[in-house]
């Protein structure tokens with residue numbers, strides 16, 4: 001049994017797990033693009049050009065939600081089905097692969113990982129992978145089904161949709177929400193439902209559960225049964241940071257848009273708060289909007305830029321550099337300011353190499369975003385606030401837009417395609433590649449200290 | 454003698470050297486503000502309001518160069534003299550204090566510091582401080598005098614200025630350039646001299662010498678005499694990075710503005726290159742401009758944002774997070790990507806605590822810039838590209854502006870005042886405070902690794 005599991009392990013190229021992930025996404029994108037180019041994928045029956053199909057396929061499989069054509073009017077039912085399939089595959093794929101990679105890192109480094117009960121082995125077997133896949137699928141389908149039912153009931157009961165239409169709308173938006181994909185079957189996203197808590201709240205719950213990430217949700221579900229043991233560091237950091245950013249985002253959007261006559265201004269108090277809350281959740285990279293972002297104050301856009309860049313939880317359907325990476329850097333700075341030689345977080349010590357990996361992921365992300373913004377500014381005629389928002393939305397796989405996506409020239413849309421791909425797979429594969437790598441240095445040079453600051 | 458030097462050392466509060474620096478700048482600002490509020494400080498003879506005088510005094514002593522009133526037409530000769538005095542005090546002050554702090558850090562940590570020949574002592578005596586002060590003053594006055602003579606000759610010979618006017622213009626611009634202050638006695642800065650290399654080149658040289666920093670210049674001057682010994686790590690890193698950013702900045706501005714009819718467009722080839730070079734130098738936080746930034750492409754502005762944020766050399770007259778801090782982080786990322794457990798730079802190993810200090814300085818700077826940009830967007834009606842440029846120009850003590858400084862409401866100008874102060878003193882005092890501090894942790898917690906990315 002042990003022998004068979006070792007052979008199974010060797011069959012996958014574990015030394016470069018990132019390549020498997022990237023190859024999988026490339027194949028999925030190619031198939032999705034080909035299917036979307038078929039004439040009967042569109043409502044008009046005309047074949048779609050390569051760039052539009054490619055952009056849509058990447059946006060769907062990377063669960064971003066940026067669109068160059070209007071989803072409900074441009075695509076046929078078949079086209080929408082392809083998009084929904086790509087979202088589901090992309091979401092399940094990233095959740096599974098990121099969880100397996102995190103488990104692999106934990107095992108290799110001999111750390112406790114809270115996906116399963118503590119095991120003694122330092123290697124990862126096929127059995128572990130199967131349990132992750134089964135867990136992810138079980139969690140995803142359960143959540144999606146529950147939210148789909150709630151939404152379908154509301155669509156049928158309140159909006160008088162025929163039964164099967166209500167079911168279809170419920171399933172589509174549940175899958176899109178849980179996978180933080182942001183695709184909607186309404187041309188104005190969720191703006192028409194801005195004041196309907198029975199639509200917004202199930203969607204917010206699906207977004208948060210998908211966005212916290214499988215390791216966190218899986219531990220929370222198991223812990224509920226066996227009380228007394230403390231949560232893992234990763235779960236505590238993720239829940240606290242995700243929650244804190246949700247509050248900061250909601251309060252900031254509510255305050256900065258309170259008097260804006262084109263957004264929150266006309267709403268009454270409790271609808272202001274509901275919409276404010278939903279717009280605090282969405283930059284955790286879900287990408288639905290219940291307000292028109294083209295009318296947002298520049299202040300709100302910039303605050304959203306920061307929140308979208310940070311993103312959601314690791315090994316979930318959210319994007320960005322991840323709340324864990326952000327929190328880890330914040331704790332490093334706090335320790336440095338306090339003059340502590342090692343970094344203590346909630347009663348645990350952070351390994352030095354994890355600090356350097358967080359730094360690397362965050363600063364490379366800044367570099368990618370700045371480079372892409374400069375490039376997109378150069379090839380388009382939009383203002384910095386719109387372009388920066390679009391770039392971070394693509395990189396963070398958020399899908400919110402001030403409305404410029406379709407108007408960006410082809411070369412700019414290619415930049416967005418690259419950003420979605422890099423943003424979806426970059427932080428995950430880079431962090432695990434960094435952690436898993438052999439460290440071959442066999443000599444040391446004399447130390448010398450340059451001046452800092 | 455050793456005893457006397459130890460007593461002298463105790464007279465200064467060495468445990469919090471940053472406080473001495475901040476107090477000195479506060480006192481200088483207060484005196485400068487009071488002098489600028491006197492009626493005969495203005496050309497019109499009317500007294501200046503507190504905010505305008507305060508803003509100007511801070512901009513001068515922090516060698517920034519942002520202005521809310523037009524320097525040559527608003528201030529009298531006395532007012533200009535006060536500004537020039539504040540620039541000289543601010544420039545000498547920062548250069549001296551930052552050099553002393555860097556020396557203090559090096560001594561405390563037992564590192565070699567290339568300001569003087571290697572000494573055995575780990576403590577810093579009054580004699581060391583005197584030698585730094587003498588060295589800084591000698592270097593500054595020599596450079597300023599040389600550039601002043603060159604400029605005065607050109608002003609008298611080519612622009613037919615009377616003798617004393619030419620001398621005054623030469624001295625003012627030489628001091629302003631060497632201290633990377635960016636104050637000019639022409640309402641359009643150096644735009645009228647955009648095609649005159651005999652004005653631009655001496656100014657560029659003064660900017661670079663002041664901006665590389667005293668430790669680097671001092672080592673370069675001494676090394677020229679005694680060949681064979683390698684440069685220190687700090688000097689090599691600073692010269693390489695400063696040079697690389699100068700090339701990147703010049704090429705980027707030249708390319709992005711090449712066809713812009715309101716900037717480089719109308720110039721012929723070699724003037725395009727000269728002006729491009731000068732605008733590659735100025736974001737190393739000098740703040741003169743020979744093109745009108747209000748007409749820059751958004752792409753150019755954003756590239757300048759990045760360059761201004763990085764700034765110039767440590768312990769010089771330039772601002773920003775410093776090229777050394779930037780390079781150090783780049784080398785950390787490079788080492789991480791290559792899978793090297795320690796960071797090797799040009800044949801030397803970087804201490805782990807210096808890496809954390811660079812990270813802290815850089816990320817806190819990002820935090821300050823983002824917070825100030827959000828605040829300034831909220832209180833003014835300018836676009837993101839203008840506001841971000843203004844904020845980074847103030848924080849990096851650059852002094853370049855798209856022309857909005859005077860139009861920003863009072864509360865926004867107070868934000869800029871705070872930014873100039875924080876930007877001038879923050880990175881220097883923080884980096885040394887972090888390095889000099891006692892590290893009191895006496896227990897260790899168990900290690901646990903959260904998921905990164």
Ligand SMILES: [K+]
Pocket residue numbers: 063064065180181182285286287397398399
């Ligand atoms: K999304």
Ligand SMILES: [K+]
Pocket residue numbers: 516517518633634635738739740850851852
């Ligand atoms: K300056």
